[in-house]
Amino acid sequence: MTGLLLRDAELDGGVRADVRVRDGRIAEVGALRRRPGEAEHDCRGGALLPGLCDHHLHLHALAAWRRSVRCGPPEVTGRAGLAAALAAARPDEHGWLRGVGYVETVAGDLDAAALDRWYARGPARVQHRSGALWTLNTPAMDAVGLASADHPGVERDGHGAPTGRLWRADGWLRSRLPPAAPPDLAPVGTALARLGITAVTDATPDLDAGSAGAIAAALRGGALPQRVHLLGVPLDGPAPEGPSVGPYKIVLADSGLPAFDALADLIRAAHAAGRAIAAHCVTREALVLLLAALDVAGVRPGDRIEHAALVPAELVPVLAGRGLRVVTQPGFLAHRGDDYLRDLPTRDHPDLYRCASLAAAGVPLALSSDAPYGPLDPWAVIAAAVHRRTPAGRVAGPDERLAPARALDAYLAPPGDPGGPPARVRPGAAADLVLLHVPLAVALAGPEPGLVRSVWIGGRAR
Structure with missing residues (x-):
């Protein structure tokens, strides 16, 4: 069979229209007749959208x-x-234990002595939910030689001991x-497709050749269809063959800001x-440090925060005036917003994960x-951008709520143009498509898991 005809899509x-897909692209839109050898899929009035792009995640993590x-x-x-x-x-x-998602509300500050009390039968490392901090127990410290390490990220006590x-x-x-071999990306690709995500930006900094090569291999082998x-x-x-190369990731770590001249x-x-x-x-x-450094170094189109x-x-107007883009994650408000509202001064609450004011200013x-540090489900992130409700039901920054359609559009620009014009289902566009079970108005009235019925990437069902 050649080609695909999507019937009765919203x-x-x-x-309501039919959509013809041929050679990985949208060929026609309108009232169409099935051609010989053409596969047919009845959309039953469900919304047909361009594929969603998650503009910041970490594939291997x-x-x-x-x-x-x-x-x-x-x-x-x-x-x-x-x-x-x-x-x-x-x-x-190898006998190692790997934990993730720790936060101080679970059992206070975690260091080697504390982790030893929870797990000491072998080496263990536990990652903070921010992704910025690993805690090793004593067997793990001994295994990696932490006592003699000279990495600036090694925290030491007043006596110089790690x-x-x-x-x-x-x-x-x-x-x-x-x-160890890089982790299998096939389950990640499957999970992303089920959510309607057909493109991603991996934001992991300083990718070594092995990690970048593993991503490229997963693309070539089909394990990662996005x-x-x-x-x-x-x-x-050198750039790996397969993935596109985007802006250069620079981390201004809250645990230690870079020197101004070096930045x-x-x-x-x-x-x-x-x-x-x-x-x-x-x-x-x-x-503030970044903006000052950009004043000296200059801004290039595509620079993003x-x-x-x-x-x-x-x-906010400074970001707009510099022509900077913002890639943000309001899903954190639904995931841990109560912690933010508890730990940050009240005066800072309106500044949390701004959305509406940035968009209104032209950013x-x-x-x-x-x-994995925030919720993966784009429909949950869209709901968070619309409602901004914390787990306890409080609203974090009501003036920053986005209209549902605007929140969806913030997932529809291509990876190389985050925040740019959203893709639409039009002839000539890549056939990266997401079919929902329901019309768009119903989906946006209550974004939730399970909305996605079918996904095509380059015209191939996933």
Whole structure:
């Protein structure tokens, strides 16, 4: 059979039409007759959308998360739950235990001594839910030689002894773990497709050749059917064949901001290499530092801010004036908004994960998950952008709520143009398509899991 005819699809939230797909692209839209040899799919009036793009996630971390022990909410919320989870956990083939999602509300600050009390029968490492911090127990510290480590992310006590806490040292830690193949990305590709995600931007910084090559291999082999855009390809390294290369990821870590001159030089280097930058900013201080560095280094079209977790009102027009894009994650409000409202000063609450004010100021705005550190489901993120409700039902920043259609559009721009014009189902466009069970108005009235009925990527069913 050649070609595909999608019958009776709802387009643009109202028009009912047929859509013909040929050679991976949309060939025709209208009242169409089936051609000989053409497959046919009855959409039954469900909304047919362009495929969604998650503009910021971490593919290998998502795959590893699936085989890790949950150490934080919602699965684990207190000491008893943490003890039970670690007691029941099975280490990997090398005897190591990997935990994820820990947060201080579970059992307080976690260091090696605390983790030893929960798990000491072998080496263990537990990642904070932010993704920025690993805590190692004493057997793990001994195994990786933490006492003699010179990485700046190694936290030490007043006597110079390591506490077991490692800040933003993923690459260093990985190099000292027992050798292991990259995690299988096929389950991730399947999960993404079920949610209607046909393209992703992997925002992992400083991808080594092995990690980038594994993503490229998953694309070539079909394990990962999505189109993939990479931010972490080094400036001086070859681009892997298959994924597209995006802006250069720069992390302005809240655990230790870069020196001003070094940051400005790095921005210049990225721009000189023909790449925009994608700057991780989750604090006000990081945002101010970035803007000052851009004033010196200059702005390149495509420069973007990742997260923008706290944006003071007076900086909104500054972002617009610089032509900067924002890729943000309001899903965090639905996931942990009560913690933000408890821990941040009241004056900062309106600045949390701004959406509406950025869009109104003309800042190109894209939504994303930051999965596995935030909720992966785009429909949950869309609902969070619309309602901004915390788990306890409070509204975090009511003036920042987006209209449902606007929130959906923030998932519909292509990976290379986050916040740009949303894709539409039109002749000539790539046949990356998502069919919903219901019309668009019904879906947007209550975005929820299970809306997606069928997905095509390049005209192929997934």
